[in-house]
Amino acid sequence: MEINQLIRSYAAHSPPTIPHPTWLAQLNNQIILFDLLSQYSDHQAGRTWKLRFWKRIITVIEREFKRDPVLYQEEEIDERILNYYISLQHQQQPDKTIEEIELHIYYYGPINERDSWSKINLYENKASISQGTTGLRSWGASVCLSNYLILNQEDILRSTPDNQSQTTTIIELGSGTGLLGLLAYQLNPRNRVILSDFNQHVIDRLRSNLDLNFKEDERRNISVVNVDWNDHSKAGICHDEDWNGRTIVLGSDLVYDPDLVPGLVTTIKHTLKPQHCSSSGGGSQSFGLICGTVRAPETWDLFISTCGEQGLDVEYLDVQKSIEYGNPNSDGIIFPQSLDQSIDKLKLVKLSISD
Incomplete structure (x- = not known):
């Protein structure tokens, strides 16, 4: 309609x-x-x-x-x-800052059944770059991966894949506005979800968007943390003793600066398999989903090759259905910007620890 x-x-x-x-x-x-x-x-x-x-x-x-x-x-x-x-x-x-901030509401659900729609509310900055970061607004890659999660939620976001005693932890790296992580939590609040970023302005926005979408008593399994990819002493976001289940790393538009690639890949690897996990733990079931608009092919190629060097298997996934799901006449989350010039540049890879 x-x-x-x-x-x-x-x-x-x-x-x-x-x-x-x-x-x-x-x-x-x-x-x-x-x-x-x-x-x-x-x-x-x-x-x-x-x-x-x-x-x-x-x-x-x-x-x-x-x-x-x-x-x-x-x-x-x-x-x-x-x-x-x-x-x-x-x-x-x-206040001048009010002009810069917009409330975006991303609906998803059967297009012709308005009463059944779900939504994610996000405060976003109007400017592409604001306060020294691009993380204060949502981008096409995050919507593409969000729609991939919706389409494949039964496989990706199930709480207990094989072992009822294990937990599933969803970690969004470079969360920005938090669209991916907030959606993952909304789709299955039984999972533990961690939103992460490094820029303090982005961290503050993440907390605001978390408050915007979930009441305090609904936030038991979701948190916001500060993560520096280049601080390898803290590579791997969580080190607590109950980190014994499956881990899923999510990220969108993370691959843009070649200097950040080694730290990013190290963080992904250590998060997929924390140091204290045994080989029979959740690491073998863990994987990452990284989506990006490839504006600099050489930087993306560096990311892929670095993954291989650090023992991560790389599998390219089809994004066509996720893109189509974001069309205005479809059931998914709509793209915030026109993708006419960049659809062919959207790439999605699945990363896992090599056997």
Whole structure:
């Protein structure tokens, strides 16, 4: 249903598919549209994006009126749309940082069954690079891997794969906004989930997004930790005694700086098989899923070769279904940016300890 596609796009601040002009020009349909989208308009975050969106809606309607004089005589633009657009224009920002932060809502679930949708709420920065990091907004690779998790959740996120006494621990490296880890926890809160990053601004945002999605009594098995990939004395995120089960490492857009590759691979390896695990422990069932938009092939190739040198098996996985699942007319999490120019650059690999 076209209107459901638009709701998902609007909530996620993703490039929207605007309804057909003839449909939009009818006042009753405008009323339906505004009623459905107004629930996402009660906060100042994302003002600039909303201004562009509603200006586009008004422009489409006005053009249709000019094209069809009969419509112009019989219909009008919903007064609430005009008033809301004007209020956005005159809205005063009490703090400069509010303009930079947007609330993105990522829905997933059967597109035509709105009442059954699940959602992840994320505070994200509008700017691609903010406070010295790219980790304050979500990117295409994280959505691609998120959709892969949804499509394969029975295999990946099952709590006890073989041994009822073992736990499954999900670790997201370079969590950024936390989309992957929060989704993994939402899909199966019985697993232990660890969100990690190094930049303190990102750590603070992770904690805010955790609070945004789960009440305090729902956060028993999820935590946020600071991890430096180059601090090899702490490679491997957890060292407690109950680390005896299966570990799954998740990461998106981690491979961008060749200087960070050795530390990243060491961290992945030690996390998949902590020092105190025996060969019969959870390490043999553990694996990593790393997704990236390959903008610098030589850096990606360095990552793959370093994995091999450190004893990690690399298996390329098909991402086509995950990409298609993120289309506005599908059931998955919608991509926050247009991927027209980078779809072919999305790569997903599964990493495991070599036998």
